Amino acid sequence: MEVNPDLQMERDGATFDPIELTYIKDGGAKVTQRRRYIESLVCDDPDFQQEDPNFLSRDELYTSAVRRGVMIEKKILQLNITDAKEQYWFRDAAIRKRQGTAIALNNIMFVPTLIGQASEEQKRKWLPLATNLHIIGTFAQTELGHGTFVRGLETTSTYDPKAQEFVVHSPTLTSTKFWPGNLGKTVTHAIVMAQLITNGKHYGVHPFIVPLRSLENHMPLPGVTVGDIGPKMGFNSNDNGFLRLEHVRIPRDNMLMKHAQVLADGTYVKPPTNKLVYGTLVYARVGYLSACTDFLAMACTIVTRYSAVRRQSEMQPGAREAQILDYQSQQLKILPYIATTYAFYAVQRRSAEWYDRLQQQMATGNYSLLQKCHAVTAGLKGFVSYAMNSGIETCRLACGGHGYSHASGIPELYTYSTHLITAEGENTVMLLQTARYLIKCAGSALSGDVMSGQVPYLNEPIKEKCAIKSESDLLKLDILVDIYKHRAQRLVMEAAKKLHRDISEGQSQHNAWNNCHLQLLNAAMAHCHYITVSAFVGSVKDTKMSDSLKLVLTSLCQLYALYGIYQDSRDFMMDGYLSGHNITSITHHITSMLATLRPNAVALVDAFDIRDEILCSILGRYDGNVYENMYKWAKKSPLNKDEVHDSYYKYLRPFLRSQTSKL
């Protein structure tokens, strides 16, 4: 394959070897090699060849998701891929990271919930059915009228001790389950979250296995109304569903009873701890960080390669049109997001380490890390997914007009990934959870407790001025971490004080909290930003690498930190910690850094190591042969099936003729 000469020139001019960076990103050469091998099992397998999903109708998209889901599970069993990470790579490659499989929720939610919440006996019954796909399950929590606030769910599950059955019911329109993945047309079973009522008393939301469709003919069972919720902004291969239950009876044993139990006579037995549920949430969020980072990496890959190939306008009059990557305004759009992607890989690796430590601890019955991990991963999910969202859109718009075409791949990347902002905990709610934890810590610190984890800064005195001797000190990584630490420290403390003041002035606790949302969200974002900068700096400093790579990554890390200060200058300047003069220097540093990093831009995105088959972008092709393939792709548009479209005969010709006859 002949590579576009402009792109080849970029690769030849890079000052480091991208594969070294790929190994770091993946966590070692062996991991990279294994990942590539697993991806090749999918990408080189004709059974996974697919029609361009851009040319399919919704119905065809869903059909392909069913076909793909079945194929994935067959192959995983055939190839005997048993490692969870490798299964993930396999599925991820098969869905090109962003197309649905109709059996996804069975693996992502149904089986893990069984593992986490079923008793040993229940596991023996249900797990083989689910993992061997005799049944297909999903997890049904969200309702038409109820989302993040789980306590507000309306579906009821009332115990009938005579029959030893639960009666699961949707008492109102707003209690209709809405959104669960694969629910509409695919699954046979769901774990339904419902308000438990037994012996006339309410015990809150608990999980119940409810069979939905006949295993004989797939028809909805009596009392079950189920269907697809209709087209969405993206992810249209997924049959997100609605579900209404009309007094549906299930055996008592279908309530998952690892924690709480309902005995045969209807007695409710309280769970010893409900903390384990939070462990699953932490795990899910660490996964989200990784997904968000991959999506941003894909968008950066597309826009950077295209910006090397695309030539537009004369920078010097009469000269050849310039590569758009040479314009400072274009570099400003792209390079900070490449830096952001590497920062997110670093913080994602760090979060995974926390989760591992948490798991080890929890296995010994010690939950002391749980609250911290829960708080920081909730906020990071918000912080990272917001940045991903605006990053992908910035990359798309930086592709100019062609970024609007599905040939670029970025529209789908955007419309798909943006659901991560609202799914599994809406971002504002997530960030407010982090804020609640930080405020609690601030209170402890103010009353003299020594803080650990990510918040020992709350014990430190707040400095008035950033301790730099010269403007070039602003490039030092430790100083940059300090700057972000100071900002988090100040904003958390000020939010805590404002809350305290408002309450002491007579506002109720809840009104004061609500009236402080602006400050609380700011503080939570600042904390997550600090964690991210510090993880990135840590990874650049502590990872063994060649000098040439270290030089590049150091610049990238500086750019990430400096650009963040530039964008959020208010927070750093308000108390005089940084001066206007400092910000001028930072602006200057940023523009120098853009020029420094420009020659390595393509190598930096090549290092993400995303196969063309997974990238699904004509603008982002590894070989840079953009225009010939755009044209080829356009010709395949289904509207071009016939030279003259049917609507001509039906509407256009009669009209044109009637107009002409008036002559």
Place this chain on the structure above:
Amino acid sequence: MEVNPDLQMERDGATFDPIELTYIKDGGAKVTQRRRYIESLVCDDPDFQQEDPNFLSRDELYTSAVRRGVMIEKKILQLNITDAKEQYWFRDAAIRKRQGTAIALNNIMFVPTLIGQASEEQKRKWLPLATNLHIIGTFAQTELGHGTFVRGLETTSTYDPKAQEFVVHSPTLTSTKFWPGNLGKTVTHAIVMAQLITNGKHYGVHPFIVPLRSLENHMPLPGVTVGDIGPKMGFNSNDNGFLRLEHVRIPRDNMLMKHAQVLADGTYVKPPTNKLVYGTLVYARVGYLSACTDFLAMACTIVTRYSAVRRQSEMQPGAREAQILDYQSQQLKILPYIATTYAFYAVQRRSAEWYDRLQQQMATGNYSLLQKCHAVTAGLKGFVSYAMNSGIETCRLACGGHGYSHASGIPELYTYSTHLITAEGENTVMLLQTARYLIKCAGSALSGDVMSGQVPYLNEPIKEKCAIKSESDLLKLDILVDIYKHRAQRLVMEAAKKLHRDISEGQSQHNAWNNCHLQLLNAAMAHCHYITVSAFVGSVKDTKMSDSLKLVLTSLCQLYALYGIYQDSRDFMMDGYLSGHNITSITHHITSMLATLRPNAVALVDAFDIRDEILCSILGRYDGNVYENMYKWAKKSPLNKDEVHDSYYKYLRPFLRSQTSKL
């Protein structure tokens, strides 16, 4: 129709009458009444009833665009709607502001270009054909490899004096015309922008009428390869097309010759002025401002009404779940964008006035206003469309999960309107044009010229500190205008000085310009922001209205200005013009303003006066009956046609059975 009680409560609690504000927005009660009448001609006409476009395939979407296009033109002729504004309302209502018509470009581009660039004789020939729709035209400028930089276009039109014909040709792959609307399957003719070559010399880009499809059978004419470019992020009812021309011959007379001419012997006659082309650009951009503002108004309407209806979480423990509009974090997302929408209506009205004045002037052969108008509308197009884009997305995300469903209407609003950022001049390029003008003005001002129009501030001395006596002065509208003026003044002057310094230190003019993009873009945005704040303040102060409305609009105007300062604090603080203490006060003012405006939120969006048929949103319905209609809509999803989807028989059942048989 029964209105949701929560929404009714909002309307009952408003402190002003929305219709008064509607009249101001529209420019008078008579305009509103006429607009409503024209809209009713469409919305109440069964011929314009349509299937929900969300449930249609691309092919069906295009077919509906052809049908709609024909219907619109028939009815406009039947009803004898001749006023341009009223035709616009009619078409706008018929396309629900965002669905295509296959005949749109004929009216928007083909006819206006004929009017602007055809000679009187040519007009006599072509205008009746185009306006009476014996032919359908479009405008083909953009090429696969060439966008905003028009001089780089590659299509050639070479004069053959023997035959007295032009030979129009696509010499390279990258010269393929790409993107023109309605080009793919609909139009019969295009005005093709091509490099004129006569007597062996190149004369730059000129317009040529090229017949593309047979008027007999709609087949492409010899040498013409034309088709649809494939699916896009939005606007999929439009057959944006590609076009390759293989030595296609057209009569000499098909070059539009109002300005430049090619005589029979091939002699090129230069145009006396090419300034008139810019007049059309100004007109187009004023139209863009209006479209962007309407889209933002629609998104604000949807999220605000839904936030009154949606109840989620307990603000007080044990209390009824709160309307999400009551959360400060939700108000922070919505109210600044409602304010922005009204600010944009004000600046759009002001731009329309400039255009009127410009037209009157140009009619007398005086072009002195042209450059100014061109410069400011280019930047405003960028400034306004960026804010619209992030505003619509913020509104969508503020709808939570349901915002992701097409039932909300916002995804389509977003994926459609976002094309305005790149179309008709990519925003970065537009803003840099404004910057170029501002830098030129700064140079003149520095050399002592007295500046007029929007830039007399360049003659004023730069103040060191904002002249306020108390923190409440920051609420005074004149002071807010001054603050924005100061920022524009400082940023334009500093960019000019940096450029000058870099050049005097040895950088070439072009490198210096490129290395200054960050500062230039900032300066252009600051100028546009100043123009917008000042237009909004002007309209609040100068428009006659009731005291109750004036109170609300004053708060809204304060919120717009203060929130802008809060977001871009860096620019206002860097030189010490505003202090950290001022920003703290501004933050406090903003949160008070949110509480003040909250009770009028619904009335403020009701005043946009957008009919449900045009809004196309279940979440934004005027009656607030959201949930029952979400559920009804979901049931209509085409995937629900059969209880059991075909893919079950084809893929799922065989797989489930093969798995079960392994037991």
